[in-house]
Amino acid sequence: MSARPGERKLAHLFQPGRLGRYRAPNLIKYGACCVSNYNTRDGFITPRELARTRVIAGTGCGIITNQGAYPDPKGEGKSYFRQVALYDDKFLPQFEVIARYIHDAGAIAIQQILHAGRYGGIDLGYCVQPSVVPQTLPHFRPPREMTKDDIRRCIGEHADAAKRAIRAGFDGVEVTSFMGYLLASFNSKFTNQRTDEYGGSLENRGRFMRELIDSIKQALPEHPLVVRLSGAELMDQWGGNTEDECFELMRQAAGRGVDMISVTVGWQEAPESSIGRDVPPGHWNRLAIRAKQECPATLIAYGNRLPDPVMANECLGKGEFDYWEVCRPLLADPELIHKAAEDRLHEVRRCIGSLNCLSRVFRDLPYSCTMNPALGHEVEPEYAITPAAVKKKVMVIGAGPAGMEFSITAAKRGHDVTVYERGERIGGNLLGYAAHDLARPDDLHSVVRHYEVMAQKLGVKMQFKTEANPKFMRSVLHQYDVCVVAAGARVDMDAYAHVEGRERIVDALDVAAGRVTVGKRVVVLGGNKVGLVVAESLRKRGAEVTLVERGKRIAEDVMPTFKWRHMSWVEELEIRTLTLTRIVRITADGAVVADAKGAEIAIPADTIVAAGPRRSNQELFTDFEWMVDELHGCGDALMPRGLDAAIHEGYRLGVRV
Amino acid sequence: MLSPVIERSTTGKWQRVLDRHPDLFAEVTPGASIAIVARHSQGADGRRRANVMPVTDLVPMLTWVREPQGMMAREGEFRGLKGLASDVLLIAAEGALEAALAHDHPLSELKRQLRNGKMLFMVMRTRDELRERGWSDFIETLGLPFLGTCR
Numbered sequence: 026m027s028a029r030p031g032e033r034k035l036a037h038l039f040q041p042g043r044l045g046r047y048r049a050p051n052l053i054k055y056g057a058c059c060v061s062n063y064n065t066r067d068g069f070i071t072p073r074e075l076a077r078t079r080v081i082a083g084t085g086c087g088i089i090t091n092q093g094a095y096p097d098p099k100g101e102g103k104s105y106f107r108q109v110a111l112y113d114d115k116f117l118p119q120f121e122v123i124a125r126y127i128h129d130a131g132a133i134a135i136q137q138i139l140h141a142g143r144y145g146g147i148d149l150g151y152c153v154q155p156s157v158v159p160q161t162l163p164h165f166r167p168p169r170e171m172t173k174d175d176i177r178r179c180i181g182e183h184a185d186a187a188k189r190a191i192r193a194g195f196d197g198v199e200v201t202s203f204m205g206y207l208l209a210s211f212n213s214k215f216t217n218q219r220t221d222e223y224g225g226s227l228e229n230r231g232r233f234m235r236e237l238i239d240s241i242k243q244a245l246p247e248h249p250l251v252v253r254l255s256g257a258e259l260m261d262q263w264g265g266n267t268e269d270e271c272f273e274l275m276r277q278a279a280g281r282g283v284d285m286i287s288v289t290v291g292w293q294e295a296p297e298s299s300i301g302r303d304v305p306p307g308h309w310n311r312l313a314i315r316a317k318q319e320c321p322a323t324l325i326a327y328g329n330r331l332p333d334p335v336m337a338n339e340c341l342g343k344g345e346f347d348y349w350e351v352c353r354p355l356l357a358d359p360e361l362i363h364k365a366a367e368d369r370l371h372e373v374r375r376c377i378g379s380l381n382c383l384s385r386v387f388r389d390l391p392y393s394c395t396m397n398p399a400l401g402h403e404v405e406p407e408y409a410i411t412p413a414a415v416k417k418k419v420m421v422i423g424a425g426p427a428g429m430e431f432s433i434t435a436a437k438r439g440h441d442v443t444v445y446e447r448g449e450r451i452g453g454n455l456l457g458y459a460a461h462d463l464a465r466p467d468d469l470h471s472v473v474r475h476y477e478v479m480a481q482k483l484g485v486k487m488q489f490k491t492e493a494n495p496k497f498m499r500s501v502l503h504q505y506d507v508c509v510v511a512a513g514a515r516v517d518m519d520a521y522a523h524v525e526g527r528e529r530i531v532d533a534l535d536v537a538a539g540r541v542t543v544g545k546r547v548v549v550l551g552g553n554k555v556g557l558v559v560a561e562s563l564r565k566r567g568a569e570v571t572l573v574e575r576g577k578r579i580a581e582d583v584m585p586t587f588k589w590r591h592m593s594w595v596e597e598l599e600i601r602t603l604t605l606t607r608i609v610r611i612t613a614d615g616a617v618v619a620d621a622k623g624a625e626i627a628i629p630a631d632t633i634v635a636a637g638p639r640r641s642n643q644e645l646f647t648d649f650e651w652m653v654d655e656l657h658g659c660g661d662a663l664m665p666r667g668l669d670a671a672i673h674e675g676y677r678l679g680v681r682v
Numbered sequence: 683m684l685s686p687v688i689e690r691s692t693t694g695k696w697q698r699v700l701d702r703h704p705d706l707f708a709e710v711t712p713g714a715s716i717a718i719v720a721r722h723s724q725g726a727d728g729r730r731r732a733n734v735m736p737v738t739d740l741v742p743m744l745t746w747v748r749e750p751q752g753m754m755a756r757e758g759e760f761r762g763l764k765g766l767a768s769d770v771l772l773i774a775a776e777g778a779l780e781a782a783l784a785h786d787h788p789l790s791e792l793k794r795q796l797r798n799g800k801m802l803f804m805v806m807r808t809r810d811e812l813r814e815r816g817w818s819d820f821i822e823t824l825g826l827p828f829l830g831t832c833r
Contacts, residue, residue: 150808157763157764158763158804159763159771159804159805159806160804160805161802161803161804161805162805163805163809163812163821164809166808167807167808262775262799263773263799263802296796296797296798296799297798297799578822588825589797589825592793592797592825593794593797596790596793596794596797597794
């Protein structure tokens, strides 16, 4: 069979590979980067998980790693609320189904064993570690030191779980030390302070890993073993391993005959970011390159902050590593590999690195994806895009993410969709947000580009510079069956009606969109997401900025995994922040605010920017109520929230109309 | 040279810092405390070491302890993690505490240091116990719930 056009372009990525005695159709490994939390509290795989895994199996990856299962009956290794277990044969039937799905798709099936160690014991009052080193994150359990008997038992449980995975039909297993799990905490001198043969020197600290590898390899000599190891813990300033030590541990693993090393970066507790949106793609590639140099005879898989198949193809071509390991980009778009193979990369819905997936997992919720509203709902027919029974003419008010997500979903179902947008292009308020984003604006622009490409491909008609109002609606009366109001939200300027000098206040969304120019000294009213983005951007561009927030804290509406980033920017940029403070009046010299005790503070400023509260643009619901058969709304037009809610609501409405 | 955190002058300075933030510690229960040690100190053998490691010698320590009159800065001795009665341990990199005290807003500086790794925060109790002992506001203010989770 001749190669598809994208396979010829990305020839390195799509060349066949091997893992042990198994042949992989390409050099792409689906990484078990994120536990789904879709399963039962006692470790059984659910239909929801099976449906999700079927999608994963169909991604087109040459190797599929199934998410990490904890190997011990006590649950000391259990890190996530609804994590799967593999400590007993009673769990096997569902693993057999998953292995079959993966094989049916033509991929090598790997089962990950995840003993979370320091981050485990979620149902217990403790976690286990090589030594008692207290937690640095309150989220996790107090540690208990493992005895030598515990260590021996733990290694045995890993080997038993590995054998069970093979019995279920998997081809190989993976043991993970990702982000500080048990294996990592034995390897690291931050958490391993033992004085016996398992602690102290690098040789001793690596003993647990070597015994673990030996135990599994002896039990399963014919089956490949993958080990995930840190190329950099990012914990060295707190006594963790240096990069040199990390690579020495990799050499130890390679020396023990592991078939593949998957290179990871960072610990949960590390003081710097490793996989978030603020880390540029390719940033950590050097670690994979070094791993390949240090362990030339061992396959190296790598993918941390490497979401782009084109970049991965180049790296593979240069021999920097052997397999591209990818997960989150395939959560965002399970068709990524197929689109790459068909030279349709421009249609890919990119992972924007919001870490919504992990934010939810660490709140003990099932993971979801900002960009893929169907993720986790594969088992529910209601979330599937199916041909509409009645093809309708649909008008959409607003070309922001909610309106566009609805439009492309409805168009895929066969509806005839026209979008009316008062601006000149797709994007809505996301464009302003992207223009001022300090992390990685291209991630947010990619959302806009995706909608532009898909609207064109699906024949969604775009009518720009069109203000939707009753007069306009009368002009198109009876032309549409459905109207969807996705007009977003605005800053509620009425909230400042009582403020003396309110006419001097400008709207943060106008500032973000470039419709208003601000001065050199700016007061931003509202420490929410909108206010923060505007304040940070203006400060970065040289303005003197004061952030005034009525509440106790700033960033209350920011996704948990990104709050720290905004807090950090506010501090780094030295943005003066006044919480529990309200605006009193505005004068020609600036703003006068009052703190919680009522004490007034004058802040010299030439521009006062209102960033909150926000108010939904809901007026059209009333205006259009008697003018169209079906009237719906989605996104911020219903209630001001964010990108995640906009996309998900747009999709849910799109599959239903 | 031993850590400057035990010097009387700095204890007094930290007391003034605590006095500026009574709201932050309003819910903290009597007897609850935070211990602060410098990351490196010299042992009797003259070798420097990180205090995350087990210690056998006494290391000077600052504590913020809740007393009837409010949050008080006290001097103490760190004997290692196992013997520590405090609820929270802050381990400061060299110069971090001095830098915080020199700052107009020392607690803001501590927060910044937590983010950039100049200060390590260790919890000696469970999350629920910390909440019951009134540390929620302090922990929230330092931004600790937002750290971690695969950044």
